[in-house]
Amino acid sequence: MNARPAESSVTLGEAAREAARRHHARLTKPVGSLGFLEELGGQLAAIAGQEPPPVPRRPTVVVAACDHGVVDEGVTPWPRSVTAQMVRNFLEGGAAINVLAREVGASVVVVDAGVEHPLPPHPSLLDLHVRRLTGNIAREPALTVDEAAALVAHGRAIVASLRANGIDLIATGDMGIGNTTPSSAVIAALTGRDPRAVTGRGTGIDDERLARKVATIEQALRRSGPPSDPLRVLAELGGGEIAVIAGLVLGALDQRIPVIVDGVISLAGTLVAASLNPATLGVVVAGHRSVEPGAGVVLETLGLRPLLDLDLRLGEGTGAALAVPLVRAAARLLHEMAEFDQAGVDTLDAGASARS
Numbered sequence: 001m002n003a004r005p006a007e008s009s010v011t012l013g014e015a016a017r018e019a020a021r022r023h024h025a026r027l028t029k030p031v032g033s034l035g036f037l038e039e040l041g042g043q044l045a046a047i048a049g050q051e052p053p054p055v056p057r058r059p060t061v062v063v064a065a066c067d068h069g070v071v072d073e074g075v076t077p078w079p080r081s082v083t084a085q086m087v088r089n090f091l092e093g094g095a096a097i098n099v100l101a102r103e104v105g106a107s108v109v110v111v112d113a114g115v116e117h118p119l120p121p122h123p124s125l126l127d128l129h130v131r132r133l134t135g136n137i138a139r140e141p142a143l144t145v146d147e148a149a150a151l152v153a154h155g156r157a158i159v160a161s162l163r164a165n166g167i168d169l170i171a172t173g174d175m176g177i178g179n180t181t182p183s184s185a186v187i188a189a190l191t192g193r194d195p196r197a198v199t200g201r202g203t204g205i206d207d208e209r210l211a212r213k214v215a216t217i218e219q220a221l222r223r224s225g226p227p228s229d230p231l232r233v234l235a236e237l238g239g240g241e242i243a244v245i246a247g248l249v250l251g252a253l254d255q256r257i258p259v260i261v262d263g264v265i266s267l268a269g270t271l272v273a274a275s276l277n278p279a280t281l282g283v284v285v286a287g288h289r290s291v292e293p294g295a296g297v298v299l300e301t302l303g304l305r306p307l308l309d310l311d312l313r314l315g316e317g318t319g320a321a322l323a324v325p326l327v328r329a330a331a332r333l334l335h336e337m338a339e340f341d342q343a344g345v346d347t348l349d350a351g352a353s354a355r356s
Contacts, residue, residue, distance in 0.1 A: 012256075012282040013049030020045040023052065026339040036305060040285065040330035047258055047283050052334035056169035056258070059106040059324050060162060061097060061317040062248055063090060063173035064155075066114040066129075066240035069136035070220075071178040075213040078177045078203060080133075084117035086175050090316075091122045097173055097316035104324040106171065111158065113151060113240030128154040134239050137182055137220040141236045148235040148243050155247015156254060163255040170257060171287065171324065172248055173317020174241045174265040178202075180292060183268035185217045185237040187294040189227040190271050191301050198294035200264070202313075230275035238268070245269025250276065252283045258327060259283055262320040263290035263312065267298040274302055285327060288312055288319030 020042040025031050032038065044053035065087050067080045089095045090110050093102075101108045112119055112127045114134060119125060130150050134142040143151070159170060180202040187198045195217040201210055224236035234243055245261075246269040252259035261270050261284055273280045286299055288308040299306060307323045340347050 012046040012279075014046060016049050016051045016053070017042040017046035019051035020053070020334060023334055027333070027337045028340055028343050028345050029337075034333065036307075037326070037330045037333065040327065041334050043282070043285070044258060044327070044331050045334070047256055049256065053331045054168065055331040055335060056324070056328055058167050059104065059169035059171060060167045061101050061106050061108045061171040061173050061321055062111060062158060063097060063108060063175055063317055064111040064113045064241035064244040065175040066134065066179065067116040067132070068134050068176055068178040068182055068239055069142070070134075070138060070181050070216060072136055073138050073212065073216045074209065075181045075216055076178045076202060076205065077209070080116050080177050083175060083177050084115050084119060087112070087115060087119055087125075090175070091124055095316060096314055096318050097321060100318055100321040104321055106321060106324060109158070109162070111154075111241075111244055113244045126158065128244070129240065134182070137185060137237050138216045138223065141224070142182060142238055143235045143240070143243070145232055145235045148231055148238065151240050151243035152231070152247040152250065155244040156251035158244075159248055159251030159255050159257065163257055168257060169260070169324065169327065170248060170252055171260040171317050171320035172245050172262050172266040172269070173320065174245065174262070174315050176239060176241050176265070179239055179241060179265050180294075181213055181216060182237055182239045183242060183265045184294045185220050186233060186242060186268045187264075187271060187298055188217060189221060189224070189233045189237055190230065190275055191297055193297055195221065198297050200292040200294065200313075202292070230272050234272050238272070241265060242269045242272065246272040246276070249273035249280050249284060253277065253280045257283065258285055260285045260287045260320040260323050260327060262287055262317045263315055264292035264295040264298075265315055266317075266320070267295050271298050271302065285323065287321075287323035290319065
């Protein structure tokens with residue numbers, strides 16, 4: 001991963017993380033018996049700079065949508081018109097992410113980060129597009145560097161605005177026909193992995209179309225040249241939703257708020273954010289392990305452990321939304337579990353002494 005020096009001086013609360021670890025050791029259970037939930041509780045304490053950490057009460061899923069010129073290469077059988085149609089479905093509350101968000105008590109905000117067909121105004125829609133269609137990455141840059149930077153800045157500003165309105169947990173989502181192709185290209189460029197190792201079937205394409213997809217990514221990588229600056233990689237190979245998601249992750253660090261990231265598109269944005277500022281990884285929670293191979297590569301590269309593994313590959317933020325209760329549970333355990341002395345339960349040492 002080609003990472004720039006950190007652009008932020010934000011330091012997470014490591015003393016709070018250590019306090020959470022000590023707190024878990026006093027709770028009425030064997031040390032470490034809650035597994036990764038204990039580590040997650042420590043991460044939440046570090047993010048907030050306090051122990052116990054706040055229990056998230058107002059989560060929101062931010063779904064960024066964009067259309068991609070690379071669809072013209074035949075990498076997907078779906079027409080670009082579906083992107084706008086699905087955004088309208090999000091806004092009407094009928095998509096999978098709406099159902100799951102309602103289940104976990106989260107609101108949904110949709111970002112037009114470059115949808116080809118203009119959308120009517122809606123209270124839950126943020127129109128932040130800088131262009132209506134990305135360039136075909138096999139033949140030209142997806143975005144200019146200035147456009148990519150503007151979209152990243154929009155993502156950061158979204159988190160600041162949500163935080164000011166009481167949102168205390170962000171989940172990332174995406175929508176964009178063909179967007180696993182630019183995501184895989186970004187991942188290949190920033191990790192140095194072979195395109196075949198990071199490219200999957202997306203919506204379920206056949207072998208012939210998968211081969212075309214890999215060849216398209218290889219062509220895009222040759223055209224864009226060796227990766228250097230992460231923002232330039234984003235501009236050359238990415239897309240509007242990937243840029244906004246990178247900004248959401250950076251904004252989560254700015255605001256000291258946890259961000260649950262979804263599948264391969266969200267992880268491509270997270271990889272860009274971590275390449276720009278490695279400190280962002282302190283606020284990132286991996287919601288799930290997508291079946292897309294590029295997602296696994298990013299998780300491995302960034303050292304992220306996913307909370308769920310359900311063979312999901314939908315996007316929209318579905319896996320991130322499903323992880324919200326686990327994040328809440330990790331914080332709640334530190335608030336509500338009794339300690340050994342409070343509950344009148346012997347510790348291991350005390351019990352061993354009484355039996356001797």
